Amino acid sequence: MIPFARDRFNEGFSDDKYRAFLQALDSAHPGAIDFRVAETPVFVPRSFRAQMEETCAYILDLIADPSFKQRTAAAIPPGLWTPGEQDYPHFVSFDFGVCTGDTGLPEPRLIELQAFPTLFAFQVWLPENYQAQFPIPPDYDYLLGGYDKPGYIRLLKDIIVGDVPPEEVILLEVKPHEQKTRIDFYLTQDYLDIRPVCVTELFAEGRELFYFRDGRKTRVRRIYNRVIVDDLMAQKETLGPVIDLTAGWDVEWISHPNWFYRVSKYLLPLLHHPLIPQAYFVQDLKTVPKDLDRYVLKPLFSFAGQGVVLEVTPRHLEDLPDPENWILQRKATYADIIRTPDGPAKCEIRLMYFWKDGALRPVPANNLARLSKGQMIGTRYNKDKTWVGGSACFFEP
Known part of the structure; x- marks a missing residue:
């Protein structure tokens, strides 16, 4: 470029x-x-x-x-709303x-x-x-x-760890040591001294959460949340007992799970800007666009491009069992830009x-x-x- x-x-x-x-x-x-x-x-x-x-x-x-928050209340799927949401997302x-x-x-x-x-x-x-x-x-x-590396790490630490002892802050994920992005978890531990913890390692006493760190029962006060709920649901049967993360625990979420849904593909149909391709909720379509080949069909609740339909036909729209959970977005044609x-x-x-x-x-x-x-x-x-x-x-x- x-x-x-x-x-x-x-x-x-x-x-x-x-x-x-x-x-x-x-x-x-x-x-x-x-x-x-x-x-x-x-x-x-x-x-x-x-x-x-x-x-x-x-x-x-x-x-x-x-x-x-009122405009995006419907973005959070039924049964997944979690108490304790902050006013804004951290990221x-x-x-x-x-x-x-x-x-x-x-x-x-x-x-x-x-x-x-x-x-x-x-x-x-x-x-x-x-x-x-x-x-x-x-x-x-x-x-x-305007950040340099020390300033950037300091900002990251202020947001994720704050004034809480690092051992009481965890990076929460599903099988973190098997994730393709685990290098980021390990570098986060290097920079912030917080450990990656699997959802299966958490246990509760009352409304408080705990995990074992170096063999010692340790209170969890902050959760740096890396759990994709789709991923958790897909693996739940193989994980064994897992606490209900939506139950309103006495912890602070960084960022809170509700924001994963509020600021997501759900927001795209609400945006109107020259550099934002127009998107529509499928359930709100009055007529099918004549140039349907210039659109992609995306599920609201998916991650890493899963479920995206690139070559959309009217039949795709007709066969959707849950049109309220899909958007139709105008394609952006990527340039062959990097020599x-x-x-x-x-x-x-x-x-x-x-x-x-x-x-x-x-x-x-x-x-x-x-x-x-x-x-x-x-x-x-x-x-x-x-x-x-x-x-x-x-x-x-």
Whole structure:
């Protein structure tokens, strides 16, 4: 996206450097990176970043509005509402596809959004290793909001740990040591001294939750929540006894589970902005769009692209047993924007915002990128391809 930076990077690239980069990346926790890391970062122009941040600001205005909870009450599935919700989510992330605008220049299009943690720790380790191994312009930075690494870690710790002893804060997940993103859990422990804990390890006494840390029964006062309820439900029969996370325990959630639903695909039909493809609740459609081939069909309650229908037909809409749980979203055509040795790659960029308790607004803090040469972003669409996978952005100053 920035020609001189791309030329310099590609000219300085070699397979040997890439292997050394992967070895260094793996050295923090050998064997814990269970996904493909791309050969290159993404170089983002100042103007493109401004477009993304302006779009985020528009959405954050809605989330900060006092009426937002009322407008999104129906987003939380029956039986999954959890007591103890804070006024705002601690984290909000926005996914943008890099597309081509009417002027022929790159332009972001909002694809999805979530009030849920992502790779906050890994996305410090990854760009540091790009910088160590490859020619990155020295004045380009991966962090946003004016943060340096110590300031970023301090902000993350203030939000997740706060004034609670770290041993009483846990990173909660389903089988965390089997997750593809476990490298992020281990780096979070390195930075914040909180441990990944499986939902099966929690037990209750009254309204209080506990786990065993180094053989000692330890109270849980804060939960850094990484549990995707879909994932938990899918595995529940094989997990054995698991406490009901919606039961109103005497803990503080970071972020609260209700926000996973409020700020999600459910919000897309409520947004009207030039850089946000129009979306509709299927149950609200009066007529089927004539250009249905220019839309994708997405389930509201799914994760990592599961259940998405790319080639939508009227029959798909007619056969839905639960149209209230689906949206129809106008396609965003990703640009073949990243020049690589074996053909161009598409790109998706995630901006990560952190919302500290007491702050009027969240602040942009970090990013991640994903490169693809397939029909969609994701591993299953990029098998046996190179210059694809997880990455990071470096922003023009």
